[in-house]
Amino acid sequence: MNFLKNITIGQYAPGNSFVHKMDPRFKTLISGAIIIQCFLLDKWFLLSVPFIFLIFVSLLTKISFSYIMKGLKSVLPFIFITFFFNSILTTGHPIFSYIFPNEFSFCLFPDLTSPVIPVYDKFMITVTHEGIEFGFFMALRLLIIVLATSLFTLTTSPMEITDALEDLMKWGKVIKIPVHEMAMMMSIAIRFIPTLIEHLEKIVKAQLSRGADFENKSIIKKAKSFVPVLIPLFVNAFRTADELAVAMEARCYGVTDNRTKLREMKATWRDFVSCAVIVILFASLNYFQFFTFKVS
Amino acid sequence: MDHIIDISSLSYTYMKGTPYEKLALKDVNLTVASGDIVGIIGSTGSGKSTLVQHFNGLLKADSGKIIVDGIDLTQKKLDLKDLRKKVGLVFQYPEYQLFEETVEDDIAFAPRQFGFSEKEIKYSVSSAMKSMHLSEDMKKRSPFSLSGGEMRRTAIAGVLAMSPSVLVLDEPTAGLDPFSKKELLNIISELNREKKVTVIIVSHSMEEVVEIANKIVVMSAGKIISSGTPEEVFSDEEVIKSARLLFPECTELMIELKEAGLPVKYNLCKVEDCIEEIVKIF
Numbered sequence A: 001m002n003f004l005k006n007i008t009i010g011q012y013a014p015g016n017s018f019v020h021k022m023d024p025r026f027k028t029l030i031s032g033a034i035i036i037q038c039f040l041l042d043k044w045f046l047l048s049v050p051f052i053f054l055i056f057v058s059l060l061t062k063i064s065f066s067y068i069m070k071g072l073k074s075v076l077p078f079i080f081i082t083f084f085f086n087s088i089l090t091t092g093h094p095i096f097s098y099i100f101p102n103e104f105s106f107c108l109f110p111d112l113t114s115p116v117i118p119v120y121d122k123f124m125i126t127v128t129h130e131g132i133e134f135g136f137f138m139a140l141r142l143l144i145i146v147l148a149t150s151l152f153t154l155t156t157s158p159m160e161i162t163d164a165l166e167d168l169m170k171w172g173k174v175i176k177i178p179v180h181e182m183a184m185m186m187s188i189a190i191r192f193i194p195t196l197i198e199h200l201e202k203i204v205k206a207q208l209s210r211g212a213d214f215e216n217k218s219i220i221k222k223a224k225s226f227v228p229v230l231i232p233l234f235v236n237a238f239r240t241a242d243e244l245a246v247a248m249e250a251r252c253y254g255v256t257d258n259r260t261k262l263r264e265m266k267a268t269w270r271d272f273v274s275c276a277v278i279v280i281l282f283a284s285l286n287y288f289q290f291f292t293f294k295v296s
Numbered sequence B: 001m002d003h004i005i006d007i008s009s010l011s012y013t014y015m016k017g018t019p020y021e022k023l024a025l026k027d028v029n030l031t032v033a034s035g036d037i038v039g040i041i042g043s044t045g046s047g048k049s050t051l052v053q054h055f056n057g058l059l060k061a062d063s064g065k066i067i068v069d070g071i072d073l074t075q076k077k078l079d080l081k082d083l084r085k086k087v088g089l090v091f092q093y094p095e096y097q098l099f100e101e102t103v104e105d106d107i108a109f110a111p112r113q114f115g116f117s118e119k120e121i122k123y124s125v126s127s128a129m130k131s132m133h134l135s136e137d138m139k140k141r142s143p144f145s146l147s148g149g150e151m152r153r154t155a156i157a158g159v160l161a162m163s164p165s166v167l168v169l170d171e172p173t174a175g176l177d178p179f180s181k182k183e184l185l186n187i188i189s190e191l192n193r194e195k196k197v198t199v200i201i202v203s204h205s206m207e208e209v210v211e212i213a214n215k216i217v218v219m220s221a222g223k224i225i226s227s228g229t230p231e232e233v234f235s236d237e238e239v240i241k242s243a244r245l246l247f248p249e250c251t252e253l254m255i256e257l258k259e260a261g262l263p264v265k266y267n268l269c270k271v272e273d274c275i276e277e278i279v280k281i282f
């Protein structure tokens, strides 16, 4: 009865590395910049620069490679599918083609100066040179996005992310967005996930002891069998919320406008060095992108 | 076959195979005779709750053997429903499991799940409510409108209604006022006397356990370090100290009297026994 044992919240892997110690605000901005940058680049060999950079960062985090891969595993199928469909659905010079029912042709290095062949034709599957190139490009782009975000969440605790977002969104207060309240809600929600899971596990066990059966075949019966779990869970959640609200008010939450923080975020040399590296890297990438290899 | 529960070298680890692995029970041996009231005592985190969750198959032992009322819990094809009907488990703070609109419906949940007929359900609800000293007119009330003690008794009635032959209670008196505590303990021993239900009660109140149990099991760090009658268990100071427990108050008194040089037996636990012993020396 340990169906909840594999749930990890976020996927934060505590550590003490350069990346862990960085200011979460800078990590947020840098991850955002990497993602935006990889939409600006449209050559796969340019994209490989941020990719290699991220590989370097993942070495810096000192998190084991297999643990990082575990987080990526769930998106790998999408990456493969992206590659596959792009490679067969792009007009260009065919490398491999199959025409129904049994006609094959294969040419590893097609003559790129010859006229292109349209892909859609009868029952035909054509893998083109351009398709492979484009598929590889799209796959790499996806991989960078996923790797950047997972390196960010692996090295930044949910609380740090909340703090960083609150700080970065400070300007929102000017136009009456309740930034602080939203951040508080987010951190309370994060804080109570494990508590709720614990309650859930306890209630499930208690109802199992009373003969509850969650392995019904029919969907309706199955949904019904969760009522004895969900009602106590909600009752419990509301009670907890109520108690927490009272406890916060008892400690004068909301009396002053500008709360100070226990954990101040502070930019250090690590953040400035990282920023400098990113700026130099992206400036040169954009130079190549927009001046050397003109968009064709 | 007078042992209703027979456990030998049971071990259990939480979250096996993760960095959070936690060995909660090691090599536990325990037998419970039919009709006994067994008190399990031990400090917080000693594994009491983990142990009792093995009795009705909520947790599966990593190694060792458990036999409950002739059913081998380590076998492959285990009929969990049958087992859970036999062993009623009342969790700590059981009032958090109430969910129905009326007290009656909530108590009827277990009998309904175990396929009792409507007539049997009606009967078992009434008799469970009577056993838990809940008045008839509560039947139609919402369980959420009851007092803490009444909610607790309703929840226990919800387990009793399936007429288990073994009743396991995990810290049933935690958070109750002294009067409700006393009342609940009386109800439990009454059940044991009248319905011949075997009772296993987890607690960390020594006074409470010695009043009601005829056998005591002391747990510490996932192991059973002592077991026997209350008098046997509380005659070994070392064991009680190492389990980070205290003597019942009256035992404490007897020990002090003994140290003051009075000719008394010191390993008495029940208040009446102590009074008798003190009266004897005058």
Ligand SMILES: Nc1ncnc2c1ncn2[C@@H]1O[C@H](COP(=O)(O)OP(=O)(O)O)[C@@H](O)[C@H]1O
Pocket (backbone or CB within 6 Å): B014, B015, B022, B023, B024, B042, B043, B044, B045, B046, B047, B048, B049, B050, B051
């Ligand atoms: N669901 C769980 N996951 C991981 N560890 C647990 C879980 N439940 C209990 N433990 C650990 O197992 C040990 C025994 O816990 P428990 O049986 O609840 O003790 P007790 O009921 O005697 O206070 C404790 O150290 C506790 O931290």
Ligand SMILES: [Mg+2]
Pocket (backbone or CB within 6 Å): B048, B049, B050, B092, B170
């Ligand atoms: Mg416990």
